[in-house]
Amino acid sequence: MAETVVQTDHERGAAPAPPPRGRRGRRTVLVASALVVVAAVAVVGALGLGGGGAEKGSSAPPRSGSTVPVTRTTLTERTTVDGQLGYGTEIPLPVKATGTVTWLPAEGTTVQRGRTLLRVDDRPVVLMYGALPMYRELGLTAGTQQETGTEGDTQDTGEQGGGTDETSGAPAPSGSPTPAGAGAGPGGAGGTLRGMDVLQFESNLAALGYTGFTVDEEFTDLTARAVKRWQKALGLPQTGTVGIGDVVYSAGQVRIGHAGVRLGSPATDDVLTYTGTSRKVVVNASAAEDSWAVRGAAVTIGLPDGKSVKGEVASVGKSATAPEGEGGEGGSAAPTVPVTITIEDQKSVGRLESAPVTVEYVGRERADVLTVPVAALVALAEGGHGLETADGRFVAVRTGLFADGRVEVSGSAVREGMNVRIPE
Template sequence: MFTERSTDGDPAGRDPAGGDPAGGDPAFGDTGTGTGTEAGAGTGTEAEPVQEGTAPRRAPGRRRSRTVLVGAAFVVVTAVAVVGALGLGGGTETPAAPPRAGSAVAVTRTTLVERTKVEGTLGYGAEIPLPVKATGTVTWLPEAGTTAERGDTLLRVDDRPVVLLYGTLPMYRELGMAAGPTTAPEPGVPNPPASGGAGGKGSGANGDTNTGKGSGTGTGGGTETGGDSGTGTAPPPAAPPAATSPQPLRGMDVLQFESNLAALGYEGFTVDERFTSGTERAVKRWQKALGLPETGRIALGDVVYASGRVRLGQAGVRLGAAAGDNALTYTGTTRKVVVDATAQEASWAVRGTDVTVGLPDGRPVRGEVASVGRRATSPEGDGGGSGGPPTVPVTITVPDQRALGRLESGPVTVEYVGRKRERVLAVPVAALVALAEGGHGLETEDGRFVTARTGLFADGMVEVSGPALREGLKVRIPQ
């Protein structure tokens, strides 16, 4: 049974609750039209009757249903996420995370060489005192840095030149012709007869004349005849010593000196171990050229021997001072590098080892280890404390002196080869990744991490090894 809607107070016939009889109430599904007071008078479907005096019901539970559905979806999504995070997905494998960004490189097989750089000093080496044995007053000195060779004057003492000659044997004695031994009469040989000897006449004490082979002073008054001499009272005169002649001086120092004299262009003698008259004449000609008295003898302080050309250093005395062993210092003329290497790290310093010398302008030149000191010393100024480890001097020669240009001294770097590993697997150092469990690893292109044991580091590469590593394997360099 339908219930009529009240139209009291609404001449237009509108529903006080907001309904519209002309168009029907959408809440009830009315679609009919009409002007009467009975609902459903139009062509629409009949709606459920509404109790009189009550407000019409709104859409049944739509808003509430919508809220319940949203909450249920949120619960489902959260549960799926939790299950996935706990790995309870029913045995389904979770795909690997995408690899990190970065360039890929291949594991290569190569030879790694460890190179180490140390500091050195370019120069002519340590200055050594010249063995000057001349005595007197220093009257002339050369400038520091002057180069002297065979026959040059090193300095002047009492205005006499001290000349450089080449050799290893020092001057230790005067050179010249040696005096010959004095000849003495042999035992048992009678002295030669004096004046008035055989067949001569002697004067007697009484003025008588004695005749015979000998002479003597007679004691009688008559003349004595016969072969025997009378009894004399005056001793015969002593025989004069035999004449002496100079003898050649012998020795290796003579050979060394004559070799230099011949190299200076003097001739007329044989280069051997004998200082002869021919050597003496050549010495006189040399002395004349030097402005010295032509004695033919070489005094102890006239020459100084060195192994070759020298570069003169700072003088140890001033003009007017007495000459001595420290009057002048020298070095060789070849530039070299000296490295003060620690005793613990000097294993690379082996005679003949090739090194690379870096000049101040950046140019590299080839060097070679020439010698290694045998005595370790503390750093200068350390005072023997623990400020630095002891060092040994390592001398490095540069075969191509022209490559050094005009540079005579200054700081340089010396690069030498330490360890060497041939045909090992290697990757760039930047490809190493620190693993959470410790050690290092490499990241492959598919995002996996493999363990890598490290070896020698050299030139930005590192030696690696491990069961999963092989030549050609692509690994990533993380960005």
Template sequence: MTHIDDEPQAASEPPRGRRGRRTALIACAVVVVSAVAVVGALGLGGGEDDGPSAPPRAGSLVPVTRATLTERTQVDGQLGYGTEIPLPVKATGTVTWLPEAGTMAERGDTLLRVDDRPVLLLYGSLPMYRDLGLTATASAGGTASGGETSGGDTAEGAAASGERQSDGGTGKAAAASPSAPPTSTGAQVAEATELKGMDVLQFETNLAALGYTGFTVDETFTAKTADAVERWQKSLGVPETGTVGIGDVIYSAGKVRIGRPGVRLGEAVGENALTYTGTARKVVVNASAGDASWAVRGTAVQVQLPDGKSVKGEVASVGRQASAPEGGSGEDGSGQGAATLPVTITIKDQKSVGRLESGPVTVEYVGREVKDVLAVPVAALVALAEGGHGLETADGSFVAVKTGLFADGKVEVSGSAVRAGLKVRIPE
């Protein structure tokens, strides 16, 4: 009886010849797959066409086109309100109130209080350089005997005529006492003289803008102007003198943002008692003095904020005095430590900045721009054996080119054999 073994027999190894043949077939398959991949990379396969925005593949043909190339450069900047400037405080006395840093002040607002008297902000370009009010001058209006003036009026009648005189203490106009004895012939009589000047026009313009009218806005400080000043002083809770002292107001070009105070409450006021800036946020760039040709007033730039948002800016001013930071020039010749010029950039749309008040930003400007030039992708350039650069055409030949501006991944090219529409190959 024949015994049948239930355990499976081990598979016998194929002959050596078959094993070698199988290895050869696998190798051929790998070669075929590699060839297909190469064909696909060269764009010779039958796949779908790439969209117009798809980057050219290595080995593909691209046309020479006419384009505008723009070279953009980025530099670091600082967002803020600009350099704080001391307010020209001319009041004398003790500081009794100060505003908080960052406070916005406009026309008619109190900037600080000195001896508990407000120092107010007005708009204008002329500084306050004198008191404004009616001035008293002496005139030779002698009287005849018996107290009659040369014109027949008594001294009392002249005093009651309504002319203003300085009281010497407050500056408020007042009439002469009717009980004063008659002046003798040749005596001088005090009369109110109207002050004139561009500073008067500037002040009256502000007074009218604050709602105190009843006078003609011109270069003459009249009795009607003094009346309006008294009404203004009454609303401020100060003595109604009709005269504005040199330390009562400070002029600026517009609204201001209060900076850090230079004094404390209870200290004597000084010229550096309070600082201010403008109310608009701006950017300051310390541009390299040797590469600041881009910084021209009116030049448009892009400002990238810390949150990644980009806003439009414009060069407003360029400093004329170069300064070098501590440490001097960089040893590696990288330009670190080189002299710089401060460049101020304004941002017209303040709302675009949001609530950000300060912080580091990046400023992008156009360093150089060429228009309507022949251009190809930088990757299309090849190094020629005889030197220089060239382009490979569709038929495999090479044409020499002269390169120009490199920007936006493209390069400006020119040469006798280069024309718009010429197909050139991007090497693998």
């Protein structure tokens, strides 16, 4: 009996029958679903889902990416505010001369000791250095003129200012200003003018090269002779007396600001303004955030050309004011206080006289703390922040100061030198 041999299509070499319609589509869907599940697991691991301990288990295999070590360092918070470079606030010159203004200096002119600030009735008003204002005439009194006015400089004695104060009988103590013409009392040099203002003027006179007298608190005949030589050099009548409007005192050389009057106008209190000659920066600091503005505090000034120079807080205003014409909805702008910053190295500023600048100051500082780049932080699902270790674990951390692109971190599972991953 013959056997019947049955061959399959595969044995005959025929192409396999196509799968039923729809099977390939289901296979594609299953593969795509698997990929979605894997991706979801990775995301869950990155977010720290599924656990709440300080150290998380490996919820996903380690991923490629850069790692950085946890380092111990000092973090310093720096803040930048806007400022204005210039010569400071202009203030009026205390000019006491009366008459018609006949000459004014150009704005921006630097005036030194012994130089003319302006001319009133064609008489020079001269700058001297000192803290006391010019509040009275300085010269020989009647008693002194009678005793010492015997030589060639005495032809002007009739023009000396002041007379004897009949109401004064006690001698003035050394260092105490005495009104012009006050007597020294019985037994003393009658009518000698004494005071710190005399010492201040004599110091200036000597600094200008007019000597031959003792620099002290007494205005003597020798002082008057030096004054006459000074007056002759200025083209003034040689009276030996310094008028109250002849001199203006300042702490040092000045830079002329704007004029408050025109030529031909009467001299007034605001005839001229001035500033110091050193460039400085003024910052209108928020009154609520001015704790950094302490006299002597070091700051860094950023110039428009990108260079930085060192500065120091010199003064802080005591009154807070709101900027004029500014303010948000429902209220005015935040009050500010003026902070003046000096620049010791004036050459470092170059030729700039006025410009907007930035001022960087140091705020908080945290020494010897563990830090990582801010980019290493990951947000945890249960709240807070964490770090991913090089082997894929997640550890919770507490964050502290943020500064210079790094952040202070702490926690029981964080140690110096451990490598953490920068999330991609």
